[in-house]
Amino acid sequence: MRYEGDIFRPPSEADSILLQATIGCSHNGCRFCAMYRGKRFRARSPAEVAADIAEAAVEYPRRGRVFLCDGDALAMPQADLVAVLEEIRRGLPEVLRVSAYANARSVAEKTDAELRELRALGLRLFHLGLESGDDVTLAAVGKHGNALFHVEQGRRARAVDIKLFVTVLLGLGGIARSEVHALATARALSAMGPEYVGALTLTLVPGTPLHHDHQRGRFRLPPPPDLLVELRTMLEHTDIRGVFYANHASNYLPIRARLPRDRAEALAAVDACLRGEVPLRPEWMRGL
Template sequence: MHYEGSMIRPPSEANSILLQATVGCSHRKCTFCGAYRGQRFKIKKDEIIFKDIDFASKYCRNQNRLFICDGDALIMPQRRLVPILEAIGKKLPWVERVGVYANTKSIRMKTEEELKELRKLGLKIAYMGLETGDDVTLKKINKGADSQRMVGMGRKIRGAGIKLSITVLLGLAGAERSEIHARETGRVLSAIDPEYVGALSLMLVPGTPLHKDYEEGRFDLISPEQMLVELGTMIATSHLTNGLFHANHASNYVPIRARLPRDREKTLELITRALKGKVALKPEYMRAL
């Protein structure tokens, strides 16, 4: 397989075939993100992509999921993305699910009919970074969209039958807007009602604008306990139909996997016990991005 740069994939795609169709991210402006820095976004040549599909057809027969990398593959023009999905379906018929990263820009560029076409061709899940539902924080981190657009685009891709996994980031708003960040995130998650929510805990990456703000005293990194309070507030205010809310990423202090609304009270009780010191928090040296 042909790979370029620093590839990233969701934790749930750890055992998937990784097909790199684009390099980097077309946005690259989020202040907290250290991925793809100094890397220009580009779409790889068709001959490379289809050669990798041929390789996977011979050597990846035990993997029934495929993830199209990199950070913004959905932004590919429909005329290029459709043949890729068709080739996957033809040459890798055992693949049951194709996934991709998506953002509000790439979703907005697709019509509802185009998204439904991609769904029919096997694109069954998209991963979108919400990070926060707080408009003030969204603007500060240069996310490129406000909460209204996040809701609209989240609903749009779900309406096409593509499952949606949303990432939120604990601690992103600092101490001053911590509670607002948590409550507004719960509001937006409720409005989108995704199938999956993944909560990560902020880890400052050297070289990023947010890390510089921290070093120069313009950003306060909240404590692990405060991050757990945020997580509890998000879970308490997220009203999902039957969504899986998990915080079992390597960056989190307490691993959580809850089906909402069924597991809400049990999960909030676990967080309360952790805040009282009855559940051990993951030590800093064991945390990772």
């Protein structure tokens, strides 16, 4: 497999074949994100991806899932993405699910018919970064599009039966917008109705503009108890039928809750932690 640069994938794609359909991120402008800063965005040709599919067929003949890297496979021209999905079907017949990071802007550039076509060819899950439901926070961190835009694009995917794993970031509003960020995020998630939510804790990565702001006192990350309160607010107010994960390595308190069934139990766990009855994950065990 010919990978260019560092490869990132969601934790839930640990067993997936990683195919690099695009290089980098088409936006590459979020002020907290360091993932693809050194990469100039481009889409690979279907022929390039087909060569990797042929290799994967030899190396991983029994794997049932494919994740399309890098940051925005949906930005590929429709005909090329269709060709890649058809080649996966032909060359990797055991694969039942293809997923990809989906930038809301790239979803918006697809028609409903195009999204339906991708779903019919096996693209079954989008990992969509909402990050926050608060428009002020989204604008401050350089995210493309406001919360409503993300909700609308997520709903368009769901309408054609593409499942959603939506990522949000605890702490992204800073101390100043902590409460607003948490509540607005819960509202946006409720409006979108994803099958899965992943709440990660913002990690300030050296070299990013947000880290630079933090060093100069222009951005203040909420302390751990406030991050727990944000998590509590999101758990309390996110009205979905799906799984809410806050068990990423960046989180201070690992939570996995099927909503609405496990809501009360999850809130009780956060409250116990806030009272000091359950220890926070120590800093040395936290990571990206």
